[in-house]
Amino acid sequence: MSNISAAVTADRLPAEGRRVAARAADLRKTYGRGDTVVAALDGVSIEFAAGRFTAVMGASGSGKSTLMHCMAALDKPTSGEVYLGDVELSTLGDKELTRIRRDKVGFVFQAFNLVPTLTAQENIELPLSLAGRKPDPDWFDTVVDVTGLRDRLSHRPSELSGGQQQRVACARALLSQPDVVFADEPTGNLDSTSGAEVLSFLRDTVDSHGQTVVMVTHDPVAAAYTDRVVFLADGLVVDELHQPSAELVLEQLKRLTAAAGGSAAATGTMATGSEAGA
Amino acid sequence: MLKVTLRNLLARKVRLVLSGLAIVIGVAFVAGSFIFTDTLRATFDGIVKGTTADVQVCPKGACSFDSVADTRTIPASVVRQLGRLPGAAAAHGNDQVQGVYVIGPDGKVVGGGGAPGLAFSFTPTKAITGNRILTLAAGRLPHGVHQIALDQQTVDKSGYRIGDTVHLQTPGTPPMMTARLTGIVTFGEGNSLAGATLTMWDRPAIQQLFFHGRDVFTEVGLTTKPGVSQVELRDQARRVLPTGVTARAGDAVAAQNQKEIGKILGFLNTFLLVFAAIALVVGIFLIINTFSILVAQRSRELALLRAMGASRRQVNRSVLLEALAVGFIGSTIGLGAGYLLAIALKGLFGLIGLDVSGTTMPVHVRTVVVSYVVGILVTLVAAYLPARRASRVAPVEAMRDDVTLGESGMGRRLVVGGVLIALGIAAIVAGWIGSGSGGLTGIGLGALAVLVGVSLLSPVVGRPVVAVLGALYRSLYGTVGQLATANSLRNPRRTAATASALMIGLTLVSTMAIFGQSTKASTEQAIRQTVTAPLIVSSKTQSPFSPAIAASIRSLPGVKTVAELRIASGKVDGNDATIGAADVGQLARTLNVRMAVGALSAAATHTILVDAGTAKANHLRVGERVPLRLQGGTQTVVVAGTFATNSMPMPYLVSLQTLQAGGLKPMDAYLFVSKAPKADIDTVTAEIQKTVADLPTISLQTQQQFIDAQSKQIDQFLYMIYGLLALAIVIAILGIVNTLALSIIERTREIGLLRAVGLSRAQLRRMVRLESVVIAVLGAVLGVAMGIVFGSAMVRALADQGLNVLSIPWIQLVVFVVAAAVIGVLAAVLPARRAAKLDVLQAIATE
């Protein structure tokens, strides 16, 4: 118990004085009005250090997706601030936000990541071509090679497996060399082999190219690929782990669940976790 | 199931409103046509019944519905004799003169000049309705040449008041005169005169002015004694009438006239209904699309219903029930809109002189029934295929993640479409070679087959067009262009059906444009080749004018020849014919009539010249003796020669004497004026201008002005057709809006994704716009291409009838395509705005 608490306290500080790629300050997001108001984020302050791979975990409904969306300029928080690099998002209009989505962040959804009418290559290049730019050919080759999509470039999404589709989505997110890549349960729809493909690829981009990646996952095994795990509960950061192993993560999840009184949602999360871990 | 249907109706409001609107427009057209022609019929029925005496006595053929001014009259002695008949309560002679126009205080012809100007002697005759034909409503009856009474509507329209001096143009000598307005009469049942104007003199005055002072009448009206039938009185009258004069029972006359009017109104109604049909056909495309998509969107729900035990028939019926409701509501609103359309048509026809503003507009049961039947049937037919597809959804599909009602086999479509196109082309080619009216029918049917065939094949036929646009888009708009092109290719059938709707409209518009342009070019060529006279006098009202005008121009210094051309309708060898009459000696000096066989001078007494094409079509040989029937009787004439096609404005030519022998009053349609060699054209023109200046219905034109005036008339006709086709195009535009709105709903998630990876709102709007332009331009290009083929074929087939120049208005056709692109942009405004408003995250979360 105490060693974890200590780790939590220590790691709330920016790690090793690295540059901060993205940061949220007292982020709040509420849905609904009056009696039915739900606080999806209830004052989240968090930093994501550049060149590191972070996992965000928590029970279903704890606000993980909301956090990703707010930080990736896909959604506007009710209050609080989001910084991507030095840029604060709350004051920006739709045009600037669009530009940020193209240039500064990459996003990978759980499913339906690709435009069905475009080939894999066109999908990868989409954010750049929308901006009217050409990708750097060397970087394009690198991304394609790392994702292992070389012989699939001219295929349409319908001709790709789920894992390949997610890798295309990752390649798209990486091609513009964004400050941060956000991935919301990128392996949620994949079997364990395909999931592992995607995860090791993400790990690799962090290690060899210094990419910043933030990933939501339910799976302790997936979390073990990362450098740091942040736990959310009821819209608040409640805990975090560094250099996690699957066992540590699982243990921590159990603890959090117990603290939450074994709510149905958390049990669901547990089940998912142990299944994937098995 | 009913509850499900109703719930669905409410849930898909927008979609259904759009397809409902297609029905509304189509049905409005149908209802409007009926209501309008019924209004006209009611007006003319009122006129006919209110003006026909119990027994009508006229020179044979002179008082028919389409009779023109006749030279024959009935002496006053006959009237007295008729008055003594045992069955006659009264016999009144009446003098009727055509071509008497009231000139308003503004110097213009009252009523615009499209409707007839009639003059009567005031008569106390009663009509078959039992009321007097003419009733004095205000003032007193006119007395003498310089006093007149006018009908109420003419007074209202002109603004003249009793006591004012009224200017008149008449067929008498001199043509212009003035008279004081002493009274106002109402006519018949007091309802509309359909725009005609009535001028009343007393009997001696009208006889002095137009009948050389003789006490004669153009017709006699008899009133039956109580207990005597019309037929009895008619038979009594026939026994005492001189030869060449006949009596007819009033009811029979009215029925005959109503029949003749009915025929013309029938043509008008059919003409309008053709455009209604076009609008409805275009609407079918829109409805098929709408229901296909509604079914596709609901397929999971339908499968669930099937899984819960709903039978195929129930599913099928629930969709058809929905269509029924749309059809019913659409027809109801359409009926109302039709009434408004009829009012608009009434106003439009009022502008060209057919003023029926006094009549109430009847909505017959027939109109209501036809509107509902057409509206509901069209909706059901269009919804049938989608409904059948819906019933084929397997229950198990409820469990699947994404149900797609696949666009099933193009195979059969390809075969059917291909066969139709092949047959259509064959028919067009046959028509092209065949020419004549048979050829035209061939081309018409062929065109229809090709149109349907191309609609079926448009997913394939349209590919090159989309490919070209796609390449253009890609180079201009990059990825956004590529996405738009790809989207338009996603549901090729839907895109094609949407484009086909526009295609139909543009095919017809382009065909008409080519037809119109060729008509103008042919007319111009014919006039330039034939008319050698520098000046042409004609009537603005299309009705002939007094020969006194020719006489006064002839007497002007510097004028060498005035050739009058008169026109009559009659029958030659049993065929309906428009017959020209002229003094060929004078005609030869003003027109260059190219003869095929014989000489122009052969048109003398008892001969006739025939257009070479007409002669061939009607099997008339030179030297043959044929009966020539004019309203005053039949004479035998010899075909003395043929003139080259298009070298005369009408297919038959006789001498002035022959025409007059047919009982027709000498009235001129055209005067061709040439000047003396030394005279200055401007001076001569100014002199003639002075003579005709105070004749508001007469215009003096140079050859170029004459050509321009003809072109203008053709243009007006074209604009009217375009106006009628516009409704079909409006429906096609609604179809584009519909398709775009649907594809946006279907692709909500994808749009969210695109926005998430950096598609800006402006880019998204552009994407929708470009997709819309693809559809519109596809429809336009196919339509214009087919229009070129159909129009050329049609002109070719009509070459014998004088359409010998094929002229294709390329610029105009390009303008059509560009306009279609603009339409595409406009159609995309709302759907694009809607797409841009989508919230990125909600869009992604959408199933």
Ligand SMILES: Nc1ncnc2c1ncn2[C@@H]1O[C@H](COP(=O)(O)OP(=O)(O)O)[C@@H](O)[C@H]1O
């Ligand atoms: N669009 C929305 N409208 C209302 N409530 C929402 C909406 N999106 C999320 N929520 C609520 O916010 C909370 C957090 O949701 P989310 O961030 O999706 O959770 P997670 O991704 O951790 O499962 C949940 O209680 C959810 O019901």
Ligand SMILES: [Mg+2]
């Ligand atoms: Mg989530």
